[in-house]
Amino acid sequence: MNSILIVNAGSSSLKCSVFDEFDGDIRQHFRVKVANLAGPARLEIYDHSEKVDGILVDKMELSAEELDVAHSQAHHQALSVVLNWLDRNTKFRITQVGHRVVHGGDFYSEPVVITDDVIEKLETLIPLAPLHQPYNLKLIDVCKDVLPGLPQVACFDTAFHSSIPDVARNFAIPRALTREGVRRYGFHGLSYQYIHTKLVELDKDIAASRAVVAHLGAGASMCAIENGNSVASTMGFTALDGLPMGSRCGQIDPGVLLYLMREHKMDVDAIESLLYKNSGWMGVSGLSSDMLTLHKEATPQAREAIDMFVYRISRETGSLAASMGGMDTFVFTGGVGENDAEIRAQVAHQNEWLGMKLDAARNEANEYLISADDSKIKVFAIPTNEELMIARHTSRLLR
Numbered sequence: 001m002n003s004i005l006i007v008n009a010g011s012s013s014l015k016c017s018v019f020d021e022f023d024g025d026i027r028q029h030f031r032v033k034v035a036n037l038a039g040p041a042r043l044e045i046y047d048h049s050e051k052v053d054g055i056l057v058d059k060m061e062l063s064a065e066e067l068d069v070a071h072s073q074a075h076h077q078a079l080s081v082v083l084n085w086l087d088r089n090t091k092f093r094i095t096q097v098g099h100r101v102v103h104g105g106d107f108y109s110e111p112v113v114i115t116d117d118v119i120e121k122l123e124t125l126i127p128l129a130p131l132h133q134p135y136n137l138k139l140i141d142v143c144k145d146v147l148p149g150l151p152q153v154a155c156f157d158t159a160f161h162s163s164i165p166d167v168a169r170n171f172a173i174p175r176a177l178t179r180e181g182v183r184r185y186g187f188h189g190l191s192y193q194y195i196h197t198k199l200v201e202l203d204k205d206i207a208a209s210r211a212v213v214a215h216l217g218a219g220a221s222m223c224a225i226e227n228g229n230s231v232a233s234t235m236g237f238t239a240l241d242g243l244p245m246g247s248r249c250g251q252i253d254p255g256v257l258l259y260l261m262r263e264h265k266m267d268v269d270a271i272e273s274l275l276y277k278n279s280g281w282m283g284v285s286g287l288s289s290d291m292l293t294l295h296k297e298a299t300p301q302a303r304e305a306i307d308m309f310v311y312r313i314s315r316e317t318g319s320l321a322a323s324m325g326g327m328d329t330f331v332f333t334g335g336v337g338e339n340d341a342e343i344r345a346q347v348a349h350q351n352e353w354l355g356m357k358l359d360a361a362r363n364e365a366n367e368y369l370i371s372a373d374d375s376k377i378k379v380f381a382i383p384t385n386e387e388l389m390i391a392r393h394t395s396r397l398l399r
Contacts, residue, residue, distance in 0.1 A: 039064025098394030104156030160189030186233030216337035218246030246289030
């Protein structure tokens with residue numbers, strides 16, 4: 001059966017999904033997660049053919065030696081393992097590949113078929129996303145090797161935000177730097193685009209309203225969407241800005257960076273490591289970048305990390321609502337947004353002044369509509385599916 005392979009590469013992980021075209025749309029079959037590519041890695045394969053949430057059908061451990069970590073072949077080897085499993089256990093034949101690429105810069109506001117010229121342009125954007133873009137490009141190269149001759153499509157996290165007006169996307173810095181590309185881009189765009197398509201399916205009037213969507217997880221951001229268009233985002237020039245995340249700092253006064261350079265003699269690599277890997281929930285709690293762990297440990301520091309996260313979500317809600325002149329709909333998504341009823345309840349409580357009110361039973365049951373009947377704002381908890389969005393784009397471009 002001809003199928004589409006979706007590849008989502010991280011610095012230490014690989015996520016893949018297999019789709020095919022069915023009845024005019026795209027149907028998901030398998031989802032694969034390979035965590036900790038430094039080894040020993042954990043590979044899990046889920047079957048989505050029969051159940052929306054997916055059924056775990058296989059799992060295995062992959063050692064550092066199997067992944068050839070010493071020679072930086074982990075991504076290549078992990079993808080080979082995934083393809084070998086599919087070949088042995090399914091009848092799917094991969095005929096096209098879609099990739100999540102974090103940064104499209106000003107080059108791309110839509111998905112694009114990958115060519116040598118596209119790769120050259122995307123390589124120039126590595127300084128804008130140094131911890132994400134190299135791995136996205138690496139997997140494109142790996143797919144050329146493992147799946148020679150197949151067409152590949154790049155879908156960009158920044159593309160959905162190309163509609164943000166200049167007044168919201170530009171920094172108050174010299175124009176020469178703005179022309180150089182130093183501006184707000186916004187990320188998680190594929191997730192926001194998917195959520196908007198779900199709102200269209202639920203109710204076209206709701207989809208056309210003023211919505212704030214919160215993509216909450218170890219990587220977290222929020223977006224103001226008006227009539228399907230991104231109006232403002234909490235993430236900016238990089239994926240560091242906005243909400244405090246698992247190990248990323250979120251919004252920070254640039255003066256703090258000057259202080260660290262002058263008083264602590266920190267160079268760019270040390271500051272990058274601090275802001276990306278040792279801050280956020282991890283830095284505040286001193287425990288973990290995992291929200292479940294913070295809930296479970298319940299130390300004062302863990303509680304402060306959670307409260308800080310909720311506070312920033314609530315504060316940014318007001319800011320994003322102001323960018324649209326009001327808010328009619330609020331959507332929780334992402335790993336934490338979809339599953340953490342306690343976080344959702346706390347956010348709604350702090351946003352009562354905006355007319356947000358949850359139905360406790362609906363919230364605890366993780367229903368789609370979780371707002372109370374008398375809430376002025378409709379509140380939803382909708383699971384995102386970036387891979388499905390990528391598959392649709394890939395199929396459309398290559399059809």
